[in-house]
Amino acid sequence: MIEVQNLTKRYGATIAVDHLTMTIEDHHIYGFLGPNGAGKTTTLHMITGCLAADSGNVKIDGYDILRAPLQAKSRIGYLPEQPPLYDDMTPEEFLRFVGEAKGLRGKKLRTAVDSVMERTSIADMRRRLIRNLSKGYRQRVGIAQAILGDPATVILDEPTVGLDPLQVTEMRTLIRELAQSHTVVFSSHILSEVSALCDRVLILAQGHLLAEDTPEHLSAHMPGLHRLIVTVRGEPDAAVSRLRQLPDTTVVILSSTGTETQIQLESASDRRESVSAALAAAGIPLLGMTLETATLEDVFLDLTRSETSEEFKEEV
Amino acid sequence: MRAIYKRELRSYFTGFTGYLFLALMLLFAGIYVSIINLTNAYPTFEFTLYNMDYVYLIILPILTMRVFAEDRRRHTSELLYSMPLRLSSIVLGKYFALVTVLAIPCIVFCCFPAIFSLYGTVNLMTSYSSIFAFFLMGAALLAVGMFLSSLTESQVVAAVLSFGAVLLSYLMASLTAYIPASAYHSLFYFVIVILLCAVIIRFLTKSTFFAACCAIVAELLLTILYICKASLFEGLFAKFLSALSVFSRYENFMAGLFDFAGLVYYFTIIVLFLLFSVFSLERRRWC
Numbered sequence: 001m002i003e004v005q006n007l008t009k010r011y012g013a014t015i016a017v018d019h020l021t022m023t024i025e026d027h028h029i030y031g032f033l034g035p036n037g038a039g040k041t042t043t044l045h046m047i048t049g050c051l052a053a054d055s056g057n058v059k060i061d062g063y064d065i066l067r068a069p070l071q072a073k074s075r076i077g078y079l080p081e082q083p084p085l086y087d088d089m090t091p092e093e094f095l096r097f098v099g100e101a102k103g104l105r106g107k108k109l110r111t112a113v114d115s116v117m118e119r120t121s122i123a124d125m126r127r128r129l130i131r132n133l134s135k136g137y138r139q140r141v142g143i144a145q146a147i148l149g150d151p152a153t154v155i156l157d158e159p160t161v162g163l164d165p166l167q168v169t170e171m172r173t174l175i176r177e178l179a180q181s182h183t184v185v186f187s188s189h190i191l192s193e194v195s196a197l198c199d200r201v202l203i204l205a206q207g208h209l210l211a212e213d214t215p216e217h218l219s220a221h222m223p224g225l226h227r228l229i230v231t232v233r234g235e236p237d238a239a240v241s242r243l244r245q246l247p248d249t250t251v252v253i254l255s256s257t258g259t260e261t262q263i264q265l266e267s268a269s270d271r272r273e274s275v276s277a278a279l280a281a282a283g284i285p286l287l288g289m290t291l292e293t294a295t296l297e298d299v300f301l302d303l304t305r306s307e308t309s310e311e312f313k314e315e316v
Numbered sequence: 317m318r319a320i321y322k323r324e325l326r327s328y329f330t331g332f333t334g335y336l337f338l339a340l341m342l343l344f345a346g347i348y349v350s351i352i353n354l355t356n357a358y359p360t361f362e363f364t365l366y367n368m369d370y371v372y373l374i375i376l377p378i379l380t381m382r383v384f385a386e387d388r389r390r391h392t393s394e395l396l397y398s399m400p401l402r403l404s405s406i407v408l409g410k411y412f413a414l415v416t417v418l419a420i421p422c423i424v425f426c427c428f429p430a431i432f433s434l435y436g437t438v439n440l441m442t443s444y445s446s447i448f449a450f451f452l453m454g455a456a457l458l459a460v461g462m463f464l465s466s467l468t469e470s471q472v473v474a475a476v477l478s479f480g481a482v483l484l485s486y487l488m489a490s491l492t493a494y495i496p497a498s499a500y501h502s503l504f505y506f507v508i509v510i511l512l513c514a515v516i517i518r519f520l521t522k523s524t525f526f527a528a529c530c531a532i533v534a535e536l537l538l539t540i541l542y543i544c545k546a547s548l549f550e551g552l553f554a555k556f557l558s559a560l561s562v563f564s565r566y567e568n569f570m571a572g573l574f575d576f577a578g579l580v581y582y583f584t585i586i587v588l589f590l591l592f593s594v595f596s597l598e599r600r601r602w603c
Contacts (some may be wrong), residue, residue, distance in 0.1 A: 040400045050397040052601045073400040084395035086323070088330045102317035145395070 001102040002047060002153060002185075006056035009042050009207075016042040018207035019056070026152065026280075029179045031215075032187035034204035035304055040187040041081060044157050047128055061152065071220075074102065074163040077151040081158050081195035083142030087131035091141045094130060095148060102149040120174065136167035140174070140281055147178065160193060169194040172197055191292065191300055198209050205304045220298045227292040228265040229254070230275060233285040236261040242282045246274055260287065318465060320401070320409025321416075328379075328417050335381055341421035344371045349428055359438045361429045362446035366570040369450070372457055373482050379417060380461025381475035384597070386467035397601065407462075414458045422451040442572040449569035452582045455468045456562055457482055458590035462482050466596040488561035492554040499549035503542050505555060510534045520599055 002024040009017040018040040024111065026031055034040050045051035047058050049065045049072065050209060058065040063072040070213050071093060085250045086094055095113045104112050120140040125133060130141060139159060146154050160168045175197055178184050187192050194201055195215045203210045204301040232239045236256045240263060265271060272291060279286045329332030348364045358364075387393040397408055429443035430484035461478035468474050494506070520523055542549060558564060562585065568575035 005320060045394070049400040049599065050394050070400045076398070078394070080391060080394040080398075082391040082394075084390070084392040086327070086392060087390070088327060089323075093326075097319055097323045098395070098399065100322070101401055103400065128329040160317070 003059040004043075004047065004056070005169055007046055007053050007058065008055045009039075009046060009051070010054055017046070017053075020204075020207065020209055021056075022202060022209055022212060024153070025094075025187055025200075026183050028183060028200045029175070029198045030183070030185040030200045030202060031198035032185060032202050032204065033191065033300060034187070037203045039207040041157055044078070044155055044185075044187060045080075048076060048155060050078075050080070055177050062277060074149065075152050076144030077148070077154045079139075079142045079146045079156045079159060081161065081208065083138050084145075084178070085130045085141055090127065090129055091117065091133070091137075091144070092126040094141065095144055098145045098154060099148050103150060116148050119147070119177070120144040135162050136164070136170070139163065139167075139171065143174065143178075147182065151182070153183040153185065156184065158187055158189075160188065160190070160299055164294075168193075192226065194198050200268075203300060203303050204293075210303045211299070218249050226270055228267070228271060228275060228286075229290045230263045230265060230279075230290065231288040232261050232263065233259065233287055234261065236263065237281060239279065240262060241286050242278050242284065243275065246271060246278060248308060248314060280300070286305055292301050317405035317409040318333050320396075320406055320499040322409050324383075324413030327415055328413070333378055333382070334417055337375055337417060338421055340375045340378075341371065342424060345421065345425060345428075351446075351532050353428070353432060359432055359436050360404075361425070361438075361443040362570045362572065364531070365425070365430075365446055365450045366567070369566065370486065371454070372454060373479065373486055376454065376457050376461055376482060376564065377478040379414055380458055380465050380478050381471045382465070382592075383462045383474075385471045385474040392537050393600075403594050403597045407590055407597065409591075411459065411462060412575050412588060413457050414462065418451065418454045418458060422447055422454075422468045426585075429524075439572070443472065443489075445574050449566055449578065449582075452579065453562055453566050455556070456582045456589075457485075457583040459586045459593075462597060463589045463593045467598075485560060485562045488557055489564040492557045492561075495557065497551040497554060497555040499542070499546045499552075502549040502551070502553040503538070506549075506556075507535060507537055508512040510538065517523075522602070 003071070004020060004022045004024075007020040008015070008016055016031070019041060020039075030228075032040055046053045047060075047065070049069055052066060058072075060072040060075045063075070065072045077218045086097075089097065092113065092231065094283050095116060096109060099109045101110055114123075117126055120143050120145060122137060125137055130138065133141065143154075143156065146184065156175070160171050163171060175184055176187060186197075199214055201215050201218060202212050209210070226282065230239075230243075235258070236253050239261060240251055242251060243249065243263065243265060246267075249265050249267040251265075252264045256262070270291065272289060275289065276286055310316070328337075345364070345368060348368045349361075350356050352364045352367065353361065364377065384393070387396060425447050429438050429440055429447075432438045433440060460481055462475075464481060465471075465474040465475040466475070495501070510531055513534070514527045517530055519529035522526065562582075565575065565578040565581050568578055
């Protein structure tokens with residue numbers, strides 16, 4: 001478990017991380033989400049001890065990262081945004097070096113290195129120089145380095161940046177596999193990735209934690225975002241005038257071909273029943289209806305827009 | 317520490333830096349041995365080393381420039397910081413690797429006096445103690461260069477800084493002859509040195525208040541000392557500068573003396589700059 005309390009970091013006059021408090025529980029995949037410059041990397045750097053905080057503290061399984069760095073650091077594996085690799089070594093040599101630095105020796109070291117190479121599928125490349133590896137493989141070596149020594153928590157900073165679509169899929173599979181035996185925290189600014197992988201989302205903007213919840217909860221709590229697309233037979237006028245009579249609903253005509261009309265309704269709650277009843281009462285044939293609930297994208301945009309974020313924080 | 321030491325040592329010999337360093341050291345030694353000891357038939361290897369000590373100016377920066385600067389540029393410093401390692405063991409691991417590389421040519425040098433002794437009378441004691449002193453001086457300069465490398469992420473800047481520092485130390489002995497010896501001048505130079513130190517402290521700690529306090533306290537003490545006993549200051553600055561000359565300490569060994577104070581001096585420099593390197597690494601986490 002990682003406890004972060006009142007973490008603050010200033011770079012000159014700008015505050016990168018501002019009194020951040022959060023808890024990362026064991027056995028979850030956490031998505032650390034935020035626009036560029038939100039303070040994600042700075043926060044991860046402080047959690048892993050690469051950077052010292054101006055104030056506040058970080059505890060890993062109860063060990064303070066600055067006061068008991070060795071115990072704290074042996075419980076986390078970290079892959080920074082740029083995989084920290086020595087180009088003049090082969091993955092096997094590099095992992096042996098990291099393993100030894102993490103205190104593994106002899107047979108233990110050999111089996112640990114073999115097992116992480118197996119898990120990250122880099123065993124075929126073990127004798128090539130890291131310099132000659134593709135970006136995807138370099139990232140894998142980076143992850144192998146992080147999980148070496150079996151730390152309880154693995155922290156990955158933007159692990160899919162710069163990978164091609166196939167490599168991104170492979171990386172996501174790898175992250176899911178890692179989550180079976182480790183707590184995984186990964187940062188990203190790609191929303192679909194976070195909603196596909198995580199069971200917890202932390203949203204960060206301008207150094208503040210804006211929300212912390214499951215992706216489903218965040219979407220469900222999103223106000224004013226039940227969007228209904230209704231397709232009806234015939235001209236729009238009759239249908240629109242009928243639907244406008246529904247309370248608290250905005251109605252917009254999306255398209256009309258003369259024989260078919262598509263209308264969008266936005267309301268605070270699910271209005272499917274009242275819409276179908278109203279149309280049936282007016283004798284307008286209903287051809288189709290789709291309900292779009294808020295995606296994580298909507299939540300994210302809404303939260304990071306500063307004027308609305310405060311109210312939403314209270315509501316959540 | 318062992319892991320860092322092994323990796324560093326290996327890295328000198330997977331690239332060309334280690335070989336370049338060895339080749340240059342042995343080349344220069346070879347040239348001077350053939351001129352001084354073989355052609356002119358002097359049995360003193362210490363004289364050879366004395367003549368080639370300027371080699372350190374050129375080739376030590378080759379070794380030290382990449383020590384920390386490279387880690388910073390390649391982002392492997394983040395790996396070092398996030399692994400369960402003490403900063404002191406990172407510094408020591410890297411330093412011992414440097415010293416090991418330096419030890420290789422010094423071990424080769426040990427063959428020369430032994431070979432000479434086959435053909436005449438050689439004072440082996442002075443020869444070997446001078447090789448040891450030569451090695452120790454190199455080790456002290458390596459500690460300085462390593463510290464300078466920890467200040468920057470550019471290898472070129474690290475090399476230039478390191479070259480500058482070694483050059484200054486090399487010239488220091490001759491420069492001191494031109495320093496006015498009067499107490500008043502000494503005071504003036506010390507005031508400037510304290511101000512410079514304050515600027516460095518400001519740079520290292522990022523605290524103007526702390527640096528200003530240090531400067532004020534130091535200047536006050538200096539002034540009080542000057543008022544109480546001005547005669548103490550006569551020629552003091554020249555003495556202070558010659559204390560910074562790493563090379564002049566070495567001359568005693570060349571003259572056949574086993575200078576115990578010199579050994580202490582070199583060890584002090586090594587310990588001091590290793591500590592500075594640890595501080596410098598720690599400081600980098602704070603900004």
